[in-house]
Amino acid sequence: TAGASANQELLRLQRDPNQWVMPTGNYANWRYSELNQINRDTVKNLRPSWQFSTGVLRGHEGGPLVIGDVMYVHTPFPNRVFALDLNNPGRALWRYEPSQDPSVIGVMCCDTVNRGPAYADGKIILSQADTTLVALDAKTGKELWKVRNGDPAKGETSTMAPMVFGDKVLVGISGGEYGVRGHVTAYNLRDGSQAWRAYSVGTDEDIKFDPQKTTHMGRPVGANSSISSWQGDQWKLGGGTTWGWFSYDPDLNLVYYGSGNPGTWNPTQRPGDNKWSMTIFARDANTGQARWVYQMTPHDEWDYDGVNEMILVDNLTVRGQRVAKALVHFDRNGFAYTINRENGQLLVAEKFDPAVNWASHVDMETGRPQVVREFSTRAGGEDKNVQNICPAALGTKDQQPAAFSPKTGMFYVPTNHVCMDYEPFRVSYTAGQPYVGATLSMYPPKGSDNLGNFIAWDAAAGKIVWSKPERFSVWSGALATAGDIVFYGTLEGHLKAVDKRDGKELFSYRTPSGIIGNVNTFSHRGKQYVAVLSGVGGWAGIGMAAGLTNDSEGLGAVGAYKSLSDYTQLGGVLTVFALPD
Amino acid sequence: TAGASANQELLRLQRDPNQWVMPTGNYANWRYSELNQINRDTVKNLRPSWQFSTGVLRGHEGGPLVIGDVMYVHTPFPNRVFALDLNNPGRALWRYEPSQDPSVIGVMCCDTVNRGPAYADGKIILSQADTTLVALDAKTGKELWKVRNGDPAKGETSTMAPMVFGDKVLVGISGGEYGVRGHVTAYNLRDGSQAWRAYSVGTDEDIKFDPQKTTHMGRPVGANSSISSWQGDQWKLGGGTTWGWFSYDPDLNLVYYGSGNPGTWNPTQRPGDNKWSMTIFARDANTGQARWVYQMTPHDEWDYDGVNEMILVDNLTVRGQRVAKALVHFDRNGFAYTINRENGQLLVAEKFDPAVNWASHVDMETGRPQVVREFSTRAGGEDKNVQNICPAALGTKDQQPAAFSPKTGMFYVPTNHVCMDYEPFRVSYTAGQPYVGATLSMYPPKGSDNLGNFIAWDAAAGKIVWSKPERFSVWSGALATAGDIVFYGTLEGHLKAVDKRDGKELFSYRTPSGIIGNVNTFSHRGKQYVAVLSGVGGWAGIGMAAGLTNDSEGLGAVGAYKSLSDYTQLGGVLTVFALPD
Numbered sequence A, B: 001t002a003g004a005s006a007n008q009e010l011l012r013l014q015r016d017p018n019q020w021v022m023p024t025g026n027y028a029n030w031r032y033s034e035l036n037q038i039n040r041d042t043v044k045n046l047r048p049s050w051q052f053s054t055g056v057l058r059g060h061e062g063g064p065l066v067i068g069d070v071m072y073v074h075t076p077f078p079n080r081v082f083a084l085d086l087n088n089p090g091r092a093l094w095r096y097e098p099s100q101d102p103s104v105i106g107v108m109c110c111d112t113v114n115r116g117p118a119y120a121d122g123k124i125i126l127s128q129a130d131t132t133l134v135a136l137d138a139k140t141g142k143e144l145w146k147v148r149n150g151d152p153a154k155g156e157t158s159t160m161a162p163m164v165f166g167d168k169v170l171v172g173i174s175g176g177e178y179g180v181r182g183h184v185t186a187y188n189l190r191d192g193s194q195a196w197r198a199y200s201v202g203t204d205e206d207i208k209f210d211p212q213k214t215t216h217m218g219r220p221v222g223a224n225s226s227i228s229s230w231q232g233d234q235w236k237l238g239g240g241t242t243w244g245w246f247s248y249d250p251d252l253n254l255v256y257y258g259s260g261n262p263g264t265w266n267p268t269q270r271p272g273d274n275k276w277s278m279t280i281f282a283r284d285a286n287t288g289q290a291r292w293v294y295q296m297t298p299h300d301e302w303d304y305d306g307v308n309e310m311i312l313v314d315n316l317t318v319r320g321q322r323v324a325k326a327l328v329h330f331d332r333n334g335f336a337y338t339i340n341r342e343n344g345q346l347l348v349a350e351k352f353d354p355a356v357n358w359a360s361h362v363d364m365e366t367g368r369p370q371v372v373r374e375f376s377t378r379a380g381g382e383d384k385n386v387q388n389i390c391p392a393a394l395g396t397k398d399q400q401p402a403a404f405s406p407k408t409g410m411f412y413v414p415t416n417h418v419c420m421d422y423e424p425f426r427v428s429y430t431a432g433q434p435y436v437g438a439t440l441s442m443y444p445p446k447g448s449d450n451l452g453n454f455i456a457w458d459a460a461a462g463k464i465v466w467s468k469p470e471r472f473s474v475w476s477g478a479l480a481t482a483g484d485i486v487f488y489g490t491l492e493g494h495l496k497a498v499d500k501r502d503g504k505e506l507f508s509y510r511t512p513s514g515i516i517g518n519v520n521t522f523s524h525r526g527k528q529y530v531a532v533l534s535g536v537g538g539w540a541g542i543g544m545a546a547g548l549t550n551d552s553e554g555l556g557a558v559g560a561y562k563s564l565s566d567y568t569q570l571g572g573v574l575t576v577f578a579l580p581d
């Protein structure tokens, strides 16, 4: 009953524009708000209202939750949580800092980020870097329960935002660069006991597939769909980690998410489709049973993790066909997918950056990308440096979430505009050691000097509506509002608001540090606020965050973003914006 | 000739309100600006214009310099310097970070602060924590010369802002809690070679006293004035460090500053007046020769370092007597002194917080404070805990500088309102180890719940004009402007502007972290800006800065400021404020 009421409470709160009750804005991952005090006309007057330094330097992803009069702010490792009193801005009602073995820092691939806690039933639920899932009393900050979801000694870590459905909290795992076999695990909200766990790769039982009922491209997957796509026991180090976002459709009772790269970045070492890495999953929220899957990048050769958010929208009309329930996904691989989320039917798969060159297109019958041989890192075998692949490993979009406006029906997408050289080499597995097997370097596409674009996307047509270039990748999550504007942050540190119609910049403010957090909005005592965490880092900012200086360090990202330190320095600060009184 | 022109340039620049060319605002330490776009009427519209995170967590004292189109921002250890392009806010033209042995952190008494670099002759001159004085090319950030001013292995460190006079740069030394014998040293601006050094305690030669010509209270000091006031060789560990501010009178060619506490806080261990600790010095800028001195707290029993800034004002009328050249000093010991700066004549010595109880008054004939026996930490001998002494060791005011408005003739003073228990104990000296010998605890005066006040002071009358209570000590430096307002920051993080007439709050903005920096102002392309570093720390914030939690840690400061962490967290951010366009 606690569960049932938590479910009801969350269903209600995620629709209340005064609050920001889950990191994704709502269960559908819209990152959209009905608030419109701050709008196309007034946004030019927007200004910082108050700020809060978190006392932590490395990359600040995610954003604060707002429930009633309290704002919950989290940080990267050491994963502090602050409950701030909105009636007394900046005053902490309580503070929480878990004690964690700092050795976990060494096995986090892409900075010590955390994408935020979940709220439900009077609890704040945090997935710590060391994979401890802890529930805190939202009123006092006291620990109610905690449970260990993985083992950092094996390279298992956590950066993702858990999500609560009904009486369960769902959490994934990071460690694709350490041979970790990904899974999602549901814990009972009441006491942290495990409800179910589903792996991304493994036996049908492990992955909770029904060979007859679970479908891929409309057909049953058949028995042993995962392990038969790997050589020997390789699936045991198969990757497919689950460090991205969850979405949830309460009517279908399905949860959606994607899996990451297969174990080792050297494709020659792992023949086969490597199922179900790089896959969108639709699972029953109660049991974990998979309804349908879609593998976007079979046999990955580029590290195009499929974990980016699934945005759930209703009543799309695709080539004349009305789709009641759709799912839109901007993949690392540079294709934006529109899918029927009831059955996994592939409707649209189009490039959302014209620079994408590794595949010519997606075959709509088989769902397979048509790989361009020149950019295959398998074709030439190991130790061959394949050049000018677009996008780079960090994709046309990485974890930074897009926003959807039901008013325009458009998607507003923070993107990367980066290409790479990729040289695979043979590696052997040691628990807790990097299992990467490729040397990368990254740079803008030929003829470009911008590393990012902020775009508007038509998911029915599969077309870019407008595109606004940015010097660096847009590594922050977007926010669309009923004020006819869209917000996002830049790696240099600007919070920007643009016109939804054409991307025209209406507002820009230079926050203390680069923004890789996700913009949100709420209202308090009748006034609309916009909040964002600045604090540069993440994979794009790994050079500064981890103090790396060689171009190919940080899994190849250091070189491309080297000049970022001319624009910004580390430091976590929450900025809350408002219009003047 | 470089020197002569540097002198001319600085004399000119310190009068140019568009720039902020020295940490003290001008040679007279006024921290006053003629700019008045931001004024009593408009200040309510002030708002952050842009911000810059420094990437450093601990206490950020001092403030940025502005010379032409460039702003120079410094940080605490590791003592980074950024040259920011005002035409492209936040863009760094160059960055500098010295390589320093981090072991210096362990011997800095009161956080790893730095009060800012000096500018002269196209050079930025920085006194690093490890006492290296380095001159950088202001255009490129390249090192031009560097010299070692002390030895951290003996507890010698640096936090203070050097000052340039003529062709020399003057610098002091920290380490009063390590038995360091204080000195000021002038280096030649051209190449860093040493011009002169004058100790605070020692032989007449070491302290550059002329027994016949150097005066105290109008009389020649006589031979061996310092060493004869110590027992045996104790003067060699005599303290009197010089970590505060310098002022300079170009007409008299005199430099003014104060010396700190005598070696060991246990007074029983060092009988005598312990000259010239706790002393104001007036020295010839060319030779270092002392013109006059005034010891405020002979035989200190409370750690009332005399290093606070000397503010130079002209044409005061004190009890009917016109004083052409005065010096005003708000001492740690709770007395505000008005002195004739030509000859050291004591004009006024009055309490600037009514809570001050350790002395009844200052005898105007002898210049000596009349100690109240109950609050003597010597009278009861060692190991006696003397209670309810006001002010606490951190004084009625510490390093946080006051501002002077020539428009009002008033001083605007950030103060502490803190008392203490003080229990002296016997210590022995080991180089590089604390030489403290007292256990302290601090708390607000009985009947008060505020730890600070921001006051206006009439230095001719020796009276508080108005006083505005603050929850915590005001540890930030003030700024007065021709806009008839005064700025200061709070430890909770608010930048405030108050009406010069009555202290009424006209503006308040919550910056990311507690403010211990000094507010300044400048104009760029015709627009006035106000800038301040936030980033809590310093002695008051040492609990958070150094991660200390026991009340008596941090030389007794941790307990009093414990609740500060409910209001703010660490993190260095520069905020630049402006009116809307």
Ligand SMILES: O=C(O)c1cc(C(=O)O)c2c(n1)C(=O)C(=O)c1cc(C(=O)O)[nH]c1-2
Pocket (backbone or CB within 6 Å): A061, A109, A110, A111, A113, A158, A159, A160, A173, A174, A175, A176, A177, A241, A242, A243, A260, A261, A305, A393, A394, A398, A399, A537, A538, A539, A540
């Ligand atoms: O394979 C994994 O388990 C894993 C984990 C993470 C993570 O947890 O942050 C990232 C990635 N991969 C990754 O491929 C990636 O591009 C990435 C970017 C970021 C980030 O926060 O900026 N994290 C991660």
Ligand SMILES: O=C(O)c1cc(C(=O)O)c2c(n1)C(=O)C(=O)c1cc(C(=O)O)[nH]c1-2
Pocket (backbone or CB within 6 Å): B061, B109, B110, B111, B113, B158, B159, B160, B173, B174, B175, B176, B177, B241, B242, B243, B260, B261, B305, B393, B394, B398, B399, B537, B538, B539, B540
């Ligand atoms: O005796 C010394 O050498 C010395 C040095 C310093 C310093 O260098 O910051 C401080 C003090 N003493 C001191 O007594 C004191 O109250 C103090 C406060 C602060 C500060 O920055 O908040 N520094 C210092």
